[in-house]
Amino acid sequence: MRKLLVVLGALLAVHVALLFVRPRGTVEAAAATGPRVGVVFDVGGRGDKSFNDGAYLGAERAIDSLGARVQFIEPGEGSDREAGLRLLAAEGMDLVAGIGFIFTDDLTELAREYPDVPFAGVDYALQTDAAGNVVPPPPNIAALKFREEEGSFLVGALAALVGGSKKVGFVGGMDIPLIHKFEAGYRAGVRRVCPDCTVIAQYAGVTPEAFRNPGKGKELALSQYAQGVNVIFHASGSTGLGVFEAARVMGPGHYGIGVDADQHDEAPGFVLTSMVKGIDNVLFDTIRRVKEGTFRGGVFSFGLKEGGVGYVYDERNRALIPDSVRARLQALEREIVSGAIRVPSER
Numbered sequence: 614m615r616k617l618l619v620v621l622g623a624l625l626a627v628h629v630a631l632l633f634v635r636p637r638g639t640v641e642a643a644a645a646t647g648p649r650v651g652v653v654f655d656v657g658g659r660g661d662k663s664f665n666d667g668a669y670l671g672a673e674r675a676i677d678s679l680g681a682r683v684q685f686i687e688p689g690e691g692s693d694r695e696a697g698l699r700l701l702a703a704e705g706m707d708l709v710a711g712i713g714f715i716f717t718d719d720l721t722e723l724a725r726e727y728p729d730v731p732f733a734g735v736d737y738a739l740q741t742d743a744a745g746n747v748v749p750p751p752p753n754i755a756a757l758k759f760r761e762e763e764g765s766f767l768v769g770a771l772a773a774l775v776g777g778s779k780k781v782g783f784v785g786g787m788d789i790p791l792i793h794k795f796e797a798g799y800r801a802g803v804r805r806v807c808p809d810c811t812v813i814a815q816y817a818g819v820t821p822e823a824f825r826n827p828g829k830g831k832e833l834a835l836s837q838y839a840q841g842v843n844v845i846f847h848a849s850g851s852t853g854l855g856v857f858e859a860a861r862v863m864g865p866g867h868y869g870i871g872v873d874a875d876q877h878d879e880a881p882g883f884v885l886t887s888m889v890k891g892i893d894n895v896l897f898d899t900i901r902r903v904k905e906g907t908f909r910g911g912v913f914s915f916g917l918k919e920g921g922v923g924y925v926y927d928e929r930n931r932a933l934i935p936d937s938v939r940a941r942l943q944a945l946e947r948e949i950v951s952g953a954i955r956v957p958s959e960r
Contacts, residue, residue, distance in 0.1 A: 647680030648708060648903045651701030652896075653694060655713030656821040658687040661851045663873040664892065668712045668735065671896035679897075679904050695719040702727045708903045710896060714738045714791050715821060724751035731908050733757055733899050735892060736791060739912065752910040757895050760916030761791075762798030762958045763949055764888040765846070767917075767942050768870050768924050769802025771886060772844040773810050774938045777866070782837035783814040784856050786824040786849035790959075792816070795848035795872070795888075797957045805945065805954075813837050817852045830855025831862075838863045844885055846870040857883055868933075875925045885933055887925045891915065918950045 652672055654665045675681035684706075686697035694716060701709045702723050711720050714736040721740075724732045730753065737756035740748045750756045772781040783799055785792040800812050815833045817823035830852035834845050838859060843866060847853035856869045857880035869880065871887030895915060902908045915921020924942075926934060948954040 647676075647682050648900060649704075649706050650675065650681050650683045650900055650903070651686065651698075651704070651706040651709045652683060653686045653688065653697040653701070653709075653711050653716070655711075655715060655824075657825045657850045659685070661825070662876060662879055663850055663853070663871070664890075665712055667874050667890065667892035668710070668896050671893035672900070674893065674897045675900040679901060681900055681904070695723075698723055702730050702732075706730065708733060708900060708908070710735065710899070712892075714789075720754060721751060724754045728753055731755070731903060731910075733896070735896065737912075738791065750910065750912070754910050755899055755908065756910075756912045757899065758912060758914045759890050759895075759921050760794075760914060760956075760958070761848075761888070761890065761922060762794045762801070762956045763916045764890070764922030764924060765795045765798030765848075766802035766805070766949065766954075766956045767946060768846055768886060768888045769799035769804075769812075770806045770945055771802075771924070771934065771938065771942060772799075772846060772870065773803045773807040774941065775885070775934065776842075776844040776868075778841050778843045779807070779809060780811045780813060780837075780840060780842045782834070782842040782845035783812060784830055784833050784837075784845055784847040784849055784853065785814065785816040786818075786852050787821060788816040788819050788823070792848050793960050794958045795846075797960050799846050800960070801957050802945075806941070813840060813842055817849055824850030824852055826852045827855035827858070831859045834859035834869070835862065838867055844868045844870065846872070846888070848872045848888075854879060860884075871925075877925070877929050881929075884930070886930055889923055889925060891921050891923075895921065916949075917946055 672683045688694050698719055708731050710733040712735045717738040720732050720734045733755045735757045783796050796814050803810050817826050817829045834856040845856050847856045860867045860869045860883040868885035870885050873890045876887045877884045
């Protein structure tokens with residue numbers, strides 16, 4: 614009890630936003646039996662138009678169709694993440710989800726402390742021992758991972774095919790292995806269709822703040838555009854909003870490529886496409902398995918084959934992607950799914 618009171622005090626002191634979302638519409642009658650789910654957002658929080666918003670949409674779907682009762686916690690500071698997770702675990706939630714790789718250590722510790730509570734970690738980072746062997750997560754953690762490099766490969770090929778320049782750009786958020794996967798796949802896609810193209814890659818920083826610094830994103834993007842780049846792919850959370858602003862400043866013919874969710878609305882006419890991750894679908898499916906009693910821990914990987922990643926092609930950007938380029942991307946996707954192309958995940 615003392616530990617829980619300490620946690621509650623810490624949460625209140627840093628103004629953590631805690632929201633209880635009640636079932637609504639046709640699922641009101643199912644509310645009593647819907648799973649109780651706690652979701653703690655990553656750096657950037659709700660409204661990032663990307664990673665966290667995808668998780669929110671997945672939880673909202675679970676509320677509507679599964680009768681889930683969801684609590685969202687948005688940490689005021691990064692150090693509050695453990696406190697938020699602990700609060701939810703102590704309440705005996707049916708599922709506690711941490712959205713982002715940065716939750717890995719906290720989830721691992723709490724899963725051992727609360728072995729009867731199911732946990733889910735989106736982008737959970739697998740650890741290795743001294744011998745280089747992968748250490749499996751605790752059995753009550755579902756490590757939800759994406760093969761971002763596969764979707765990044767396709768948008769890399771797209772950038773090279775339609776950019777009209779031998780230079781393409783990449784802006785990453787925090788300089789870490791997870792974001793290196795995006796860069797590695799992007800580089801490989803560019804190289805596949807344009808061996809003599811150059812990729813200019815830069816990162817916004819080495820701390821989690823690098824994911825919420827639009828000013829830095831704009832600065833890096835303007836520098837790349839000035840060097841002859843016409844298309845920039847960002848994997849940088851809300852920092853990428855600065856990339857889109859730079860494209861607007863530079864004018865027609867300059868584009869950004871969004872990440873995690875369809876970011877067209879952030880800069881209509883200047884977003885070539887977005888490399889999307891099905892965070893919403895994966896979180897929803899995890900909640901569904903909790904409700905059905907089929908939840909299990911382990912490592913789960915989602916790529917092109919599973920529909921976990923992809924890129925946006927619809928009526929809003931179709932005019933920017935010629936039919937011949939679309940056909941080339943579809944052929945490359947089939948080769949990746951079949952295993953004929955093995956996309957690198959490291960730089």
